[in-house]
Amino acid sequence: MATVYLVRHGQASFGKENYDQLSKRGWEQGKMLGRWLADKVEPGAIFGGNLKRHR
Incomplete structure (x- = not known):
């Protein structure tokens, strides 16, 4: 079963x-989120918005 984050x-x-920028x-x-996800998740796909703060 797939997991969606x-x-x-x-x-x-x-x-x-x-x-439209992060503080x-x-x-x-x-x-912090990236470090936490790094050794827990290997994504099959990543989708994001088109604003600067989304990237």
Whole structure:
């Protein structure tokens, strides 16, 4: 049976001139999630949005 992981981007830069980027905290959240997933998941496919903060 397949497993689907739904992951939202980290914290965006709310209230800043360019909201479409991650805040410092958002970058840290992404790094933490990446480290956690690295040795647990081998994805068959990855889908993402087209905004900068999604990438």
